Amino acid sequence: MNMEIKARDLIAAGWHEGRRLGPALRRARDLESSGLARADVLAALEKEFPKQLQVALLRYAPAPLAEAIEAETPEEATNVAAARMRMHELLHVPVVQRGVIMPDACPSGGGRATIPVGGGIAVENAIIPGAHSADICCSMFATFFPANHPVGEMMDHLQKVTHFGGGGRPRGYQLSSPVTDEPVWDNPFLKGLQSRARDFLGTQGDGNHFAYIGRIEFTEPQRAALEAAGYTELSDWITRRDGKFNVLVTHHGSRGLGADLYKRGQVAARSWCDENAKDIPDAAAWLAADSPEGLAYWDALQYISRWTRENHSLIHDALLRRLGQRALVQIGNEHNFVWKRGDIFYHGKGATPAWRDREGRPLLGLIPLNMAREILLVLGANNDNYLSFCPHGAGRNLSRSAMLRPYKDAEGNIDPSRVQQVLAEVTGGLDIRWFCGAPDLSESPLAYKDATKVKAQIDRFGLAQVVGEIQPRGCIMAGEAPEPHWLKARREKKARHKSERREGNAETEA
Template identity: 45%
Template sequence: MRAAGESDDAILARLRNLAPVEIPMRATGLPYGLFLDAGTPAERANADAVAAHMDALMRVPTIKAGAVMPDACPSGSQIGTIPVGGAVACENAIHPGFHSSDICCSVAVTIFKRDDDPSRVLDAVQRVTHFGPGGRADAIRPVFEGTEAFSDNPFLKDLETVALKHFGSQGDGNHFAYVGRLKSTGQIALVTHHGSRGLGAQLYKRGMTAARRHTAIVAPEVPAHNAWIEADGREGRDYWRALQVVRSWTKANHAIIHAMVREEIGNPVDDAFWNEHNFVFQRDDGLFYHGKGATPSWSGYAADDDGRTLIPLNMSEPILIVAHRDREGSLGFAPHGAGRNASRSRHLRENGDALAAELAALQASGLDIRSYCGIPDHSELPSAYKDAASVRAQIAKYDLAQVVDEIEPCGSIMAGDWERDAPWRKGR
């Protein structure tokens, strides 16, 4: 109108007559694929909670299809929060809440050419990287290819320092470094599990702000945690590009840790690959597939897909190397691990002193279980997770992925219960 010579008063009058078209929530949720079996009371309670969230989630108007993996468990108390092990396909919409703050949580493996002592590999991991909150004291340069994208993208602007500080470090919680032997050959393998650290957390916060601002206008009925960014709009294009930068950073972060370990032990690489299991993918149908703790299981899910992905179960179980199956009902996803039937706090409360005995038994069996901070995190012990054999059986039953090899455990490192000895707890 301005280009046509209209006055500001005329433009304002037109704007006042424009009523936004509000997109309502669906009255009832769409059906979704359910690949979650429940036998015990704890499993049934977990499955009921997952279903309650999914039933509400599938009312969100952008969602066209959904699925629940065998490792599913609730990931929040707000009704309609996408569960861990949930996957949804959305039309012209990217939902930051569906990938959460741990953007591109992923696993990477290096298989070494020569035999080695697993404990020596774990020692090298402890020397070269850092587990837990915060970043490295000794920054690694260059960070990774693609740093120039930060200043050009409003979602990444001024995050270069965070990207540099956290590069070459691991996270806390269930993030780990795992050393084992390939079942087929006996070769030593290193697997790391982490996401995009502080960089991804900051992008998520900015993404949620943009999503809530947009959804409050176009779909005020939609809960804030289900807000979305319009994918074909300017913000959507910027956010999609930012996600790809964070993916590149995370892949490079795995790679630099593996490279430092390789240099420490002087053992050449025979094979290596990686995959994300907490991300957003766009398929040929144009929809945006959000996997919240779900492993992509279709060919070409990314340009660097080599046909194999990793599914860890727990520290005492093999890590599965699997091939794609592209099951339609599961939206092409497979589980990303074993999942939980109870929250961390509930597991600690209900099991108490038995957890220390469980850890001692694992170590007595020959597993080299370490905590980077020196204090074990009992909420990460195998008993905290679903039965690994049951999850494996459901993967096979529902044809979600095909196991082609396994990495049998020798030992692992996690951050441990660093909060127990945190300065603010000491003061309290």
């Protein structure tokens, strides 16, 4: 008579000592109690609890890292060193094959192995939610239309059709689209989120997201380059319109819908790694791409991509209707996402795809620099040395709080009149608007890297070819909501008390 099956029996048969072993052992004993022979028990058990042949461990040495960035100042050097440290932590993760840092690399917050903005990785058979971040599918979208409207008129209409700030659109002002009725809501990562998909349609959020009105005038060499690359529709319109267009460019991600998906993905990835790996940091936890969870998460990501593109389109279409215009050409690209190329999953957090599409054309992308500078229209160079990415913008050398510090007084306040003065100096002649009311100096051109340097590094490292520059005319960003009177009064009262205590201490010391 067989002795009761033990944990060591399962380990000897190929199961490992993970969190799944306990449930597997209990199920094995249930099967055994039904009268099955030991061999039949193990065969039946493997259908419910597949064996893991080994536990994935961190690499001793990191995978290779390429750096398409040059530091010329102490501030830039500190930033690059921080990004490099986080990338090296991430490159110890066994599923990560290679990594890259782009010219727009930003200060790396978060914990161990958190991918920095401006980072990209190539991953084998795995999806790492932390490597696309909570702002899934943060992306660019541009509509080219006839250049025959005054800037103020376009900006007035744009202010009415877009929506910035936290949360979704107010009831009564929501938008509708067939994208919310797609049959995707039984996906475990999307279940129960259909109302979120509806609430956030037509919204852009806050932070560095924007709606930008610009104008472009293509040169003949630029038109020829687009024609040679296979973008014949845009080339034809350039010829028909003498190369001159107005352009609406929007920048935002998947809003609350994507944030909820990210949270679910992160929980599932943590659970998967707890069962199949050891010592994996939260920011690097992954789902096996060929597992049921990985396949479902991949499908959810594809839906989020479609939803986000529709979100852009709804805002663009609403502006065009108000102007009595139609889209001549529309293009767009993600820069916080996961892309599958062959058997490899490319993850980018603030990294623009610059490889070739299925038709063999170099991808056409948009790289913004800041609200007062041009947006670059680029053809990807497909430079495998840098994972065929290019930057997603100009990036920052300082965090928002560090950037604002010199503009604050001893009480931590920023003088509104000084903000207006500084903004006028760096955005002169442009129609700059703040949807929520007050300007946000941390999103002004002062907060970003030298745009000219970033453009030079795109060329220096052979990341992309610039084939057009959309010159700024106006920009809307979220800005800051006005401070409530009660909060302002409380803050000023605390500041007075602090000042009085300081004065009292000074008198005592005297």
